[in-house]
Amino acid sequence: MTEFISANLPYLLAGISVGGQYALIAIGYTMVYGILRLINFAHGDIFTVAAYCMVYMNATMPLYISLPLTIVFTVALGLAVERVAYKPLRDAPRMSIMISAIGVSYLLQNLMWYVTGGLAQQYPTIPWISSTISIYTATTKMVTLVTPVLTLVLVVLLVQLIKHTKIGMAMRAVSRDFETSRLMGIKINGVISVTFAIGSFLAAVGSMLYFSNYTAVTPTAGAMPGLKAFVAAVFGGIGSIPGAVIGAFIIGIAENIIKALGWTAFSDAFTFALLIVILIFKPTGLFGEAVHEKV
Amino acid sequence: MKKLIALVLSLMLFLPVVALGxxxxxxxxxxxxxxxxxxxxxxxxxxxxxxxxxxxxxxxxxxxxxxxxxxxxxxxxxxxxxxxxxxxxxxxxxxxxxxxxxxxxxxxxxxxxxxxxxxxxxxxxxxxxxxxxxxxxxxxxxxxLDPFQGTVLANFAIDEFSAKKAYTLAQLGNDYDVGLAHYFTEAFKARGGEVTGETFPLGTSDFTAYLTKAVNEGAQVIFAPTSTEFAAQIITQAAANGIKLPILAGDTWDSPVILEAAKGTDLAVSVSTFFDEGDTSSxxxxxxxxxxxxxxxxxxxxxxxxxxxxxxxxxxxxxxxxxxxxxxxxxxxxxxxxxxxxxxxxxxxxxxxxxxxxGENGDAVRNQAFIIKSDNELGAWQFVKVQSVAE
Amino acid sequence: MKVFKIILAALLVILALVITASALTTRGTLPTLLERMDPENLAAQDAAMQKAKDRVTTALAENNPERAQRSLDRYINGFSAQLTLSGRVGYDLFFFRNGPSMLALALFLVVAAAGLIAHALDRSGRVRKLVLPAILITVLYVGVYIVENIAGANSMLMTVLKKGAIYALLAVSMNLLNGFTGLFSLGQAGFMLIGAYTYAIFSIETQSRAQVYQYYAGGIIQFQLPALVSIALAGLAAALFAFLIGWPVLRLKSDYLAIATLGFAEIIRAIFQYDGLGPLTNGSNLLRKFTVFDTALFPFAVAGVCIALIALLIHSTYGRSFKAIRDDEVAAEAMGINLYAHKQMAFVISSFFAGVGGALLAMYQTTVQAAAFTSAMTYEILLIVVIGGMGSISGSVIASFLFVAASEWWLRFLDNETMLGSFRVPLLRSGFRMVVFSVVIMAVVLFYRKGIMGDRELSLGRFRRRLSHRRKGGAQDG
Structure with a gap:
């Protein structure tokens, strides 16, 4: 038994930590989808840009400046993307906005490629969370433990925000019925901006945790975590924040179990297989609400 | 009008033919x-x-x-x-x-x-x-060539670390990684060793699971002939997870990226390469x-x-x-x-x-490789020996 | 008038016959031509010249026509002063060097003559309508062939044309689904992968299999199929897979469909890289040494036929049903269109052609590897469809050539650091090309949403009408 635990504890720890990081990205997806019905394909790339920001800013500034500045910059980028690429298409068919999202993702990746010269960059070490600790028989980085805790704290705060503040109420209203809430005098654009700001903020935090663990930053580093986080959001029921978080943890842990079993080639494929199974048998996910198509 | 522009642009396809000389x-x-x-x-x-x-x-x-x-x-x-x-x-x-x-x-x-x-x-x-x-x-x-390099490294693993069991880690679809791992495995098995191996897809950033597996399977040496981008992560994650197994790799790892990643850790990283900076020949x-x-x-x-x-x-x-x-x-x-x-x-x-x-196939005739290892205090390479297959 | 046309046609035919005869009689006459170019055997006194001459004969003896051609060019360029290159010899030399192009030109002349005769004799006008398109198509193919012979098969221009033709097919097949049927699928790369692998697996030379499948004891397939058969199989394999996943996937709506097809493409990629299938797929390693095309006509012909088939389908009753589904599913169903059957049909057919396109792409790249077929590839083709116009075949075709030419060729200069005198042009360095390129694409997506063609087609009739309209308008203004 002890042997079994000591053999498998590292997988479990890796699963939980990566799950928490997916969760932080997934919230951005699920909130945007809940309000705009848009898969924000650029979200994974915003996550990567945050990492590059950190790399470049940390080279010239002390951590206590570069860290908040990275978050501010990421939030600004998220807002800018929304303004430039999604807002003009608000009344266009959904397909057009999605294509625009794909275009933004393509642009951001090429831009990062250009700026960095396409080489992997080392992520700076953030004191304390990058330090190593031993748990039972496994050795790991502090970030592995910090991630799930921080994720849960942030989620609880977010849920409070949505439940108890005015802007939260507006967000709920908009995600329930876009047109009606617009008629009711809710400032749609403001609500959407706040949504993107929150999503980008969490992506920036997620990026710090993720890249403290996996330190190589490349222009496409965020693509896979982004897609997986999206799958997590669908899995948990798109539009539902607790759903996204639980979905993310399940996917993170399942992925590492697959690796432990020696099916490493299929660890990405598994995530997508899970997605398809969910879409077929329970399209609304674990916690999603059923949406009825109106004629 | 739009169509006209499109047409003109399409015709431009044919223009610069003359320029090529x-x-x-x-x-x-x-x-x-x-x-x-x-x-x-x-x-x-x-x-x-x-x-x-x-x-x-x-x-x-x-x-x-x-x-x-x-x-x-x-x-x-x-x-x-x-x-x-x-x-x-x-x-x-x-x-x-x-x-x-x-x-x-x-x-x-x-x-x-x-x-x-x-x-x-x-x-x-x-x-x-x-x-x-x-x-x-x-x-x-x-x-x-890789059959040579793989054999050199397998010999080195057995002679230097008296390894009986090795774990190979290669990137899926990378001809260099997969090829070298293959020849290493062949040579290692030929000398009575045991090898398990795995491949990871492009874009992987979490190597903890692979490294844990190497430890769980009782490997005495990890052979990871990957590109430097992954190498840095493999080293840092091995260090972070307290994995002490010696790591071996091929010529790609002869790079400052590796030294930087290994600096300050207690990992033993040994690499085969084409050239040694300390070579004293004129x-x-x-x-x-x-x-x-x-x-x-x-x-x-x-x-x-x-x-x-x-x-x-x-x-x-x-x-x-x-x-x-x-x-x-x-x-x-x-x-x-x-x-x-x-x-x-x-x-x-x-x-x-x-x-x-x-020589044959247009390949240069080579019969020796340099083995170097990382000095984790200085962040530099240390010459170990010249190894050839015949030994 | 009629007589003139017929006389002109007869002249064209005679010209074509002369060209054909000249081209055919000079075929394989290089050894005699070499002697005729150098009647006094000056080469015997000039070692360098003799060496250059020998190079041609050696290449001929080695049965290496490309090398013979290169050596001949060097010989002529280097010693044009000593050689007899005028008169009859020059004429024969010209036809020898440009034989294939001249034959193509003759073919074009015959088609033009046939068109003239049809124009002169046909009263109903039914044949007349076909004349111009037939001539234009011949011009296209003959043009490609001649340009290839002039510019060389390995020139950047031909690379762009070849890749452009292949991308055109891929874009049109994606447009059939996304633009005409309104199914937002992102599985293109997956179907291309199946096509490319099926093609490669069946058409690797038998004697090279041991080398290609070196880690899998030569693989389990030990025969080679002809290229066209393999291409058809590639299409069928992709179509079969589409048929299988169509059942679960096509019940999903818009973005769920998109993400599910994207997921399947990723799963396919993982399966093809799986080590256990190594004897068939060579694991995750490169497949190579399969039949490739040596002329751009091949991708042009295959892509042309496929695109024509898709166009025919879209103009049939099925095509109208597809559009009805795109415009309003509920209304389409109410009109008696079987939604699922039609969606399935569009999905399977689109995948078939994606598979064929994948096979052509494999031939173009000469090697194929599953790792390359990522979702980025799907996005690229989707962006081509958007630039060309969702729902326009000609738009997709034009956009493909523009996209490939711009990304591979025209914008290349943006990647190079450039000095104007001592002034270093800012921003220009590796990667800038793709940044500019994606900014242009974003501009199209945002401000030019209909793309080049919107949902209309390039049509000669409309073009002609517009020209005449403009002429009339101009006359009134004047």
Whole structure:
């Protein structure tokens, strides 16, 4: 038994930590989808840009400046993307906005490629969370433990925000019925901006945790975590924040179990297989609400 | 109107036909087919630096009808096999007489048919997979091959660490990784060892699971012949997870990236390579001092070398490749592709990485490799020994 | 008038016959031509000249026509002063060097003559309508062939044309689904992968299999199929897979469909890289040494036929049903269109052609590897469809050529550091090309949402009408 635990504890720890990081990205997806019905394909790339920001800013500034500045910059980028690429298409068919999202993702990746010269960059070490600790028989980085805790704290705060503040109420209203809430005098654009700001903020935090663990930053580093986080959001029921978080943890842990079993080639494929199974048998996910198509 | 614009633009497709021509008289073009970005970008840049240094040392070539300046044309194959064809075509249409490259075997294999069809001789610099030259008559190579390197490392693992069981870790679909792991496994098993192995897909950033597996399976040595981008992560994650197994790798790991990642950890990283900076033979020593001085003149070059003036083996190979190309031009007494193709097999050269003579399949005859290990305090390489297969 | 046309046609035919005869009689006459170019055997006194001459004969003896051609060019360029290159010899030499192009030109002349005759004799006008398109198509193919012979098969221009033709097919097949049927699928790369692998697996030379499948003891397939059969199989394999996943996937709506197809493409990629299938797929390693095309006509012909088939389908009743589904599913169903059957049909057919396109792409790249077929590839083709116009075949075709030419060729200069005198042009360095390129694409997506063609087609009739309209308008203004 002890042997079994000591053999498998590292997988479990890796699963939980990566799950928490997916969760932080997934919230951005699920909130945007809940309000705009848009898969924000650029979200994974915003996550990567945050990492590059950190790399470049940390080279010239002390951590206590570069860290908040990275978050501010990421939030600004998220807002800018929304303004430039999604807002003009608000009344266009959904397909057009999605294509625009794909275009933004393509642009951001090429831009990062250009700026960095396409080489992997080392992520700076953030004191304390990058330090190593031993748990039972496994050795790991502090970030592995910090991630799930921080994720849960942030989620609880977010849920409070949505439940108890005015802007939260507006967000709920908009995600329930876009047109009606617009008629009711809710400032749609403001609500959407706040949504993107929150999503980008969490992506920036997620990026710090993720890249403290996996330190190589490349222009496409965020693509896979982004897609997986999206799958997590669908899995948990798109539009539902607790759903996204639980979905993310399940996917993170399942992925590492697959690796432990020696099916490493299929660890990405598994995530997508899970997605398809969910879409077929329970399209609304674990916690999603059923949406009825109106004629 | 829109349609008219589209039509005009489409017609423009046909315009620049005339512009494509052969190199200007008095100038010979040598193509550099190397990655400057992507997973092999760091290594590709170092190799390219070696070529540029060689060009700085010998910027002209004397043929019987006069002195020709050598013009280098560089193209970035982005470490990606599906970009290989258009990158190679670019060099061909730039009029390259001969092509050097690439770092990374996959892109070389993928570009070989394009070079072949245009009749251009290509000199593989550090692509070690046998498939680069096998079946491609115009592809030559100046470094050793993976069956050799794999055997060297397997021998080293058994002799040095008395390993009975090894774990190999390679990137899925990377010809270099998979090939070298394959030959290592064959050689290791041939000497009675046991090997388990795994592959990870491109874009992987979490290696904890793989490393844990190596420990759980009781491996005594990890063999991870990956590209440097993953190497850095494998090392940092191994250190973070308290894994103490010695790590072995092939020539790609001879890079400042590895030293930086291993610095301050207690990991034993040993690497086989083509060239040792501490080599005291006059040729090598001269190259090392010259190259360092050249690097230190220019911060940009220094940055391309990974921010240090440590001489990577691939830079030495790049230097030799350029010199071999000049030898070929002299022997052919011509910059014409066909003339070069005719005499290429007969070219020999005393390079800084040893004597280069082309043997079977156009591969250089090599029978020794240098083994170096990382000094984690100084952040430098330490020479261990010269290993050959016969031992 | 009629007589003139017929006389003109007869002249064209005679010209074509002369050209054909000249081209055919000079075929394979290089050894005699060499002697005729150098009647006094000056080469015997000039070692360099003799060497250049020998190079040609050696290449001929080695049976290497490309090399013979290159050596001949060198011989002529280097010693044009000593050689007899005028008169009859020059004429024969011209036809020898440009034989294939001249034959193509003759073919074009015959088609033009046939068109003239049809124009003169046909009263109903039914044949007349076909004349111009037939001539234009011949011009296209003959033009491609001649340009290829002039520019060389390995020139950047031909690379762009070849890749452009292949991308055109891929874009049109994606447009059939996304633009005409309104199914937002992102599985294109997956179907291309199946096509490319099926093609490669069946058409690797038998004697090279041991080398290609070196880690899998030569693989389990030990025969080679002809290229066209393999291409058809590639299409069928992709179509079969589409048929299988169509059942679960096509019940999903818009973005769920998109993400599910994207997921399947990723799963396919993982399966093809799986080591256990190595004897068939070579694991994750490169497949190579399969039959490739040596002329751009091949991708042009295959892509042309496929695109024509898709166009025919779209103009049939099925095509109208597809559009009805795109415009309003509920209304379409109410009109008696079987939603599922039609969606399935569009999905399977689109995948078939994606598979064929994948096979062509494999031939173009000469090697194939599953790792390259990522979702980025799908996005690229989707962006081509958007630039060309969702729902326009000609738009997709034009956009493909523009996209490939711009990304592979025209914008290349943006990647090179450039000095104007001592002034270093800012921003220009590796990667800038793709940044500019994606900014242009974003501009199209945002401000030019209909793309080049919107949902209309390039049509000669409309073009002609517009021209005449403009002429009339101009006359009124004047």
């Amino acid at each position: 052969e190199g200007v008289a008095g100038e010979i073009v040598i193509g550099i087919y190397e990655p400057a970005s992507g997973i092999n970008g760091a290594g590709g840049k170092q190799e390219t630096l070696g070529i540029y240094y060689a060009n700085a040392v010998a910027p002209t070539v004397k043929l019987s009808d006069g002195i020709y300046t050598v013009k280098l044309v560089e193209v970035d194959n982005q470490s990606s096999n599906d970009k290989a064809v258009s990158a190679a075509t670019q060099l061909v249409s730039a009029g390259a007489s001969i092509v050097l490259g690439s770092y990374g075997s996959g892109v070389s294999i993928a570009a070989a048919p394009t070079f072949d069809a245009a009749g251009v001789v290509a000199i593989g610099v550090s692509c070690t997979n046998p498939q680069v030259t096998a079946g491609n008559p115009l592809y030559y190579r100046i470094c050793y 040729l090598a020593a001269e190259f090392v001092t010259g190259f360092k001085a050249w690097l230190n003149q220019n911060p940009e070059k220094l940055a391309n070398n990974g921010g240090t003036d440590i001489v990577a083996a691939v830079s030495a190979l790049g230097y030799d490749a350029y010199m071999v190309a000049l030898e070929a031009l002299k022997l052919a007494d011509s910059g014409e592709r066909d003339d070069i193709a005719d005499i290429m097999a007969d070219v020999t050269f005393d390079g800084v990485t040893g004597k280069i003579v082309f």
